[in-house]
Amino acid sequence: MNAVPRRIPHTLALLACLALAAVAPGRAAAAAERFIVLASTTSTENSGLFSHLLPIFTAKTGIEVRVVAVGTGQAIRMAQNGDADVLLVHHRSSEVKFVAEGYGVERFDVMYNDFVLVGPAADPAGIRGMKLAQDAMARIAGAKAIFVSRGDESGTHKAEQALWAKAGVDAAAASGTWYRELGSGMGATLNAAAGQAAYTLSDRGTWIAFRNKQDLELLVQGDPLLFNQYGVILVNPEKHPHVKRAEGQAFIDWLVGREGQQAIDGFRVGGQELFFANAGGQS
Numbered sequence: 001m002n003a004v005p006r007r008i009p010h011t012l013a014l015l016a017c018l019a020l021a022a023v024a025p026g027r028a029a030a031a032a033e034r035f036i037v038l039a040s041t042t043s044t045e046n047s048g049l050f051s052h053l054l055p056i057f058t059a060k061t062g063i064e065v066r067v068v069a070v071g072t073g074q075a076i077r078m079a080q081n082g083d084a085d086v087l088l089v090h091h092r093s094s095e096v097k098f099v100a101e102g103y104g105v106e107r108f109d110v111m112y113n114d115f116v117l118v119g120p121a122a123d124p125a126g127i128r129g130m131k132l133a134q135d136a137m138a139r140i141a142g143a144k145a146i147f148v149s150r151g152d153e154s155g156t157h158k159a160e161q162a163l164w165a166k167a168g169v170d171a172a173a174a175s176g177t178w179y180r181e182l183g184s185g186m187g188a189t190l191n192a193a194a195g196q197a198a199y200t201l202s203d204r205g206t207w208i209a210f211r212n213k214q215d216l217e218l219l220v221q222g223d224p225l226l227f228n229q230y231g232v233i234l235v236n237p238e239k240h241p242h243v244k245r246a247e248g249q250a251f252i253d254w255l256v257g258r259e260g261q262q263a264i265d266g267f268r269v270g271g272q273e274l275f276f277a278n279a280g281g282q283s
Helices: 003-032 040-045 049-061 072-080 092-101 133-144 155-167 186-196 206-209 245-256 260-265
Strands: 034-041 063-070 087-089 104-120 147-151 180-182 200-203 218-221 227-237
Touching: 034 040, 034 072, 040 049, 040 087, 040 133, 040 186, 040 206, 040 245, 049 063, 049 218, 063 218, 063 245, 072 087, 072 092, 072 155, 072 180, 087 092, 087 245, 092 104, 092 186, 092 227, 104 206, 133 155, 133 186, 133 218, 147 186, 147 200, 155 200, 186 200, 186 206, 186 218, 200 206, 200 245, 227 245, 245 260
Parallel strands: 034 063, 034 087, 147 180
Antiparallel strands: 087 227, 104 200, 104 218, 104 227
C-alpha cells in the first residue's frame, strides 16, 4: 500500500525534469541568437556587397545581420517605424533629416561610388560620351527615347529626379509613354531596360555586378552630379526602446572602422572595385 505514494513524488520530479530539459535548449538558443535588422538599399544587396561583408562581421562578433533591401525612401520609413535597428542608405539630405527629427542617433559616411547612365548600344538619343548628365537627360527627353525609372523613392530615383529638374524636364508628365516608372529595385530596373532597349540611371556597383546586360552599355559617367555617398545610422532607442543599441552600434563601429573599411575596398567583381570606403565624416 505504501508503494504508490512513494512513486508519486518521483514521477512528479521526473516530469519536472523533462519539462525543464525541453525549455532549457529553447532559452539557451534564444540567448545565443544575437542579430540586428538592417534596413538598406537594393543597390548594396544586388551588387553582392553584403554577401561579402556580413559573414566577416558575424564571424568576428557572433552578431547576425538580417538585411531588408528596399528603396531608400522605404528603408527610412521602416527605420522611422522602429522596424530596423540600423539604417544604411544613400540620400544624404534625407539621412540628415532623419537624424534631425530624432529618429536616428548619428549619421556616418561609409563609402561612395557614382551613378551612371546606361542605354542601348544603338543610342537613339545620342548621349554617348556626354560630360553633363543633365544635358544627356534633356536629349533623351527631346528624342522621346524610352527611359525606365525605378520610380520607388530610392536614392537612385531621387538622384534621377534631381537630374530631370536640372535638365528642366517634367518627366512625370510623360509617364506611360517614353518615360516608364517601374516601382522596382535596381536589378529589376536594369532587366527592364535591357528588355526594352531603354535608358536608365544605375549605381555603378549594381551595373558592374549585373549579368544580364544584353545590348546595354555605359554611356555617360564622370559628372560630379553623379556622386553617390552612402551613410549609416543607428535607429534612436529613445524613440523605439526595443532597438538593439549595443549590437547595432557594434555593427556601425566595425563598418566605419579599419576592418570594415578594408573589407569594403576589398570587394571586387571582375577585378573592378564597386564601392570606395570613406568613413570619417558624420553629421
